[in-house]
Amino acid sequence: MLQLLLPPQYGDYEFAWLKKFGPVYSVKGCFGNRLMISDPLGMQYILNSPHFGRGPALQNVMELMLDQKAIVAAQGDTHKRLHAALNIGFTSAAVRNYQPIFERVVEKITEQLGKCSGSLTDLYPILSAASLSAISEAVLGCSARDLDEDFVANNERIIFLSSRQSSTQIIADAIASRLPKIVRRAAMHLPIAAFKVLRTVKSLAHQIGRRAVAEKLLAAQQGANMKTDVFGMLLDLEQSDLKKNVLTEEELVAQTGFLMIAGQESVTNTLVFGCLELARHPEFQHQRRAEIHASLRGPSTTFAYESMPLLNAFIKETLRLYPAPAIHDYTTVQDTVIPLADGIKNSRGEVMNHIPVQKGQVMHVAIASYQRLQSRWGEDAHQFRPSRWLDGTIKQGQAVGPYANLLAFLGGPRVCLGWRFAYVIHDIHHNDNSPLAFRKTIFFRTHYSNTLILVTPSGEKAAPLYITRI
Numbered sequence: 047m048l049q050l051l052l053p054p055q056y057g058d059y060e061f062a063w064l065k066k067f068g069p070v071y072s073v074k075g076c077f078g079n080r081l082m083i084s085d086p087l088g089m090q091y092i093l094n095s096p097h098f099g100r101g102p103a104l105q106n107v108m109e110l111m112l113d114q115k116a117i118v119a120a121q122g123d124t125h126k127r128l129h130a131a132l133n134i135g136f137t138s139a140a141v142r143n144y145q146p147i148f149e150r151v152v153e154k155i156t157e158q159l160g161k162c163s164g165s166l167t168d169l170y171p172i173l174s175a176a177s178l179s180a181i182s183e184a185v186l187g188c189s190a191r192d193l194d195e196d197f198v199a200n201n202e203r204i205i206f207l208s209s210r211q212s213s214t215q216i217i218a219d220a221i222a223s224r225l226p227k228i229v230r231r232a233a234m235h236l237p238i239a240a241f242k243v244l245r246t247v248k249s250l251a252h253q254i255g256r257r258a259v260a261e262k263l264l265a266a267q268q269g270a271n272m273k274t275d276v277f278g279m280l281l282d283l284e285q286s287d288l289k290k291n292v293l294t295e296e297e298l299v300a301q302t303g304f305l306m307i308a309g310q311e312s313v314t315n316t317l318v319f320g321c322l323e324l325a326r327h328p329e330f331q332h333q334r335r336a337e338i339h340a341s342l343r344g345p346s347t348t349f350a351y352e353s354m355p356l357l358n359a360f361i362k363e364t365l366r367l368y369p370a371p372a373i374h375d376y377t378t379v380q381d382t383v384i385p386l387a388d389g390i391k392n393s394r395g396e397v398m399n400h401i402p403v404q405k406g407q408v409m410h411v412a413i414a415s416y417q418r419l420q421s422r423w424g425e426d427a428h429q430f431r432p433s434r435w436l437d438g439t440i441k442q443g444q445a446v447g448p449y450a451n452l453l454a455f456l457g458g459p460r461v462c463l464g465w466r467f468a469y470v471i472h473d474i475h476h477n478d479n480s481p482l483a484f485r486k487t488i489f490f491r492t493h494y495s496n497t498l499i500l501v502t503p504s505g506e507k508a509a510p511l512y513i514t515r516i
């Protein structure tokens with residue numbers, strides 16, 4: 047289990063085991079064997095079936111870090127209701143309204159990166175601040191400059207703490223997740239530095255959310271356009287489900303912390319990995335720029351990236367190789383049988399097209415492994431090759447995930463609501479007002495610590511790349 051989560055480079059063992067044992071095998075965990083599964087049909091079943099709940103360690107993290115009313119901490123019918131209600135702010139029509147915000151943020155990032163031209167620059171702080179800006183404006187309708195300084199600092203601290211996972215911590219998490227909920231909640235009040243940061247962020251996020259809701263309601267009374275951000279959409283008295291009492295103001299406020307932290311962290315990491323692959327593939331970087339130039343010469347459309355096959359392929363390929371939820375844990379809540387697309391051989395050599403699992407079985411939905419299955423993505427599935435999305439290499443099969451059969455945004459009832467949002471933020475890669483090129487310098491490693499991150503050989507979360515203006 048520790049080999050799986052803390053190898054020198056993420057996937058060192060996992061991808062070797064995938065090759066050796068196939069898409070279903072078991073690994074030894076702290077409290078018994080765990081099932082690793084990357085079979086597409088099996089994953090689709092687990093993600094959509096009520097027979098599975100979130101794994102104990104992951105649920106523990108959600109409960110510790112977030113407001114109890116936050117969508118990711120909610121379960122069953124409450125979760126369904128919150129998901130449906132919040133979805134109003136994340137439809138493709140809604141996200142199109144937020145486009146000017148993303149364009150402004152992208153302008154600022156390119157300007158800032160341009161200033162670092164000719165030097166070795168860690169992309170993390172720049173892209174992290176930019177993601178926070180985009181999310182703060184597009185979700186709350188509030189500039190990141192207006193966010194409480196303490197919130198921004200503590201938010202960064204949480205992201206930093208969650209990027210440092212040690213073997214002791216993994217074991218402690220596994221033990222903590224076995225404690226009764228009441229004990230875990232009580233532990234949050236212990237005078238431990240990390241818990242203090244969590245308590246502060248929760249409380250500040252609440253204040254920020256409450257202020258945003260109050261300002262939006264006032265703006266609505268004054269007849270302001272409410273469609274410019276997620277909170278506005280949700281509080282729009284013309285169409286909102288709030289008036290049907292589907293989502294209370296208090297519940298909307300409770301989503302603030304998760305939307306800010308999770309959105310910022312996932313978007314930043316995906317952008318960083320994208321820039322790293324550009325640095326590693328100068329030829330592709332050049333072709334992509336040529337596509338941008340061609341599109342800028344054509345008729346101007348707001349969503350220009352829709353007509354840019356290389357840019358689309360690039361974003362998909364980045365999400366394929368670097369899914370934020372590389373391994374997602376589930377527990378079986380009642381005995382069930384998981385169907386498999388590709389049968390597996392049992393110890394007697396018989397081919398099984400399904401596997402029975404008992405209540406209480408912990409399993410790892412191996413998203414990073416699935417996204418490297420040669421049977422689906424091609425013989426060179428471990429390579430970064432965006433052209434696979436354009437030349438027919440990829441085989442269709444069970445439809446999993448909301449986008450391009452990828453599971454970077456998960457799938458099923460808990461699918462990411464902000465996936466369109468995340469896609470648009472990648473506009474950074476087609477902004478060409480200040481053309482930049484990235485060049486790799488040192489050896490990097492990918493590391494899994496609640497999410498996939500880039501670390502230097504000494505284990506520090508950082509993405510130093512050379513930036514040059516062209």
Ligand code: HEM
Pocket residue numbers: 117118129132181185305306308309310312313316369370371454455456459460461462463464465467468
């Ligand atoms: C590349 C960027 C992103 C990735 C890879 C990503 C990935 C994910 C994943 C894996 C989950 C499932 C978490 C779980 O239940 O365990 C999730 C949930 C969610 N994400 Fe994202 N996310 C991204 C960006 C965003 C952004 C920008 C927002 C909004 C500002 C957002 C909003 C949400 C919400 C509201 C949920 C909860 C859905 C539910 O439980 O019903 N995400 N995301």
